[in-house]
Amino acid sequence: MDKIDAASGSAIGSAIDAAPGSAIDAAPGSAPADAATAESVALPTFAGEFLALPRTAVLTTIRPDGTPHLAPVRFTFDASTGLARVTTRAGARKARHVSAGGAAARVALCQVDGFRWITLEGRAVVTDDLVRLAEAVRRYTARYRTAPPAPPDLTVMEITVDRFLSLGL
Template sequence: MAKKMTDEEWRAFVSHGTRTGKLSTVRADGSPHVAPIWFVLDGDEVVFNTGKSSVKGRNLARDGRVALCVDDDQPPYAFVILQGSARISEELEELRHWAGRIGARYMGEERAEEFGARNGVPGELLVRVKIDKVLAQKAVSD
């Protein structure tokens, strides 16, 4: 039977290795849009970047409500769903910093600067999601 994760457990789970998130945003017609993202946790916020003209970027500029699912697809299975509201920034210094931190997580510290330079540019958005609700389960198949 599934067990609820503690605050410490779900934070470690979503930050483990290179687990990606599946981000759900709200389209103009109210339907959901889901896309995989690279992200990092910063306290009680999820931080990621995306293109301003992407579906995610346009959706977030119009409606900041999001849900993010991070899961482990190996037995005994586990998942975390984070819900919250996003705020976006185009401030280049901050964007470059966080793009580098995200790049380091997924591509290694030696490539952090490369990813910061590539993704910390005009036309990209820095997105910070304040986590309002957490659903975190482990040992789902036990």
């Protein structure tokens, strides 16, 4: 049964009960620090189809003073593992914020297309592991039909999605 969020007026329910076009908020599960092995939430098919579109998103990280930092990014989402991946420079603020946050680092990634949107939330890690970076570059190239920028300090931020909210999908 759906509940109504009094502050926003959005319907909040489980991913199983939600229908396309409704707002969905899937609650987080327990998520270990390592994004590659953490549990993630399963997204409905219509959400995965929307995330496959070659769109940009806004990534929100948390600065050391607790305020949000927002940056436009390109990303990929792997439904089989529940991982969203963002390639970035090791020295970029978003990467530094996540690294400084350690195992507790949480981020949000929001893709919008008109009145349709989805926000993915989860724990994030930044790594320069060559195998994980190569997978991120492969997926990025397939989604956007071009390779990502390749600075010398290229890393990948892996986000284990443990919550999502969507509307209009």
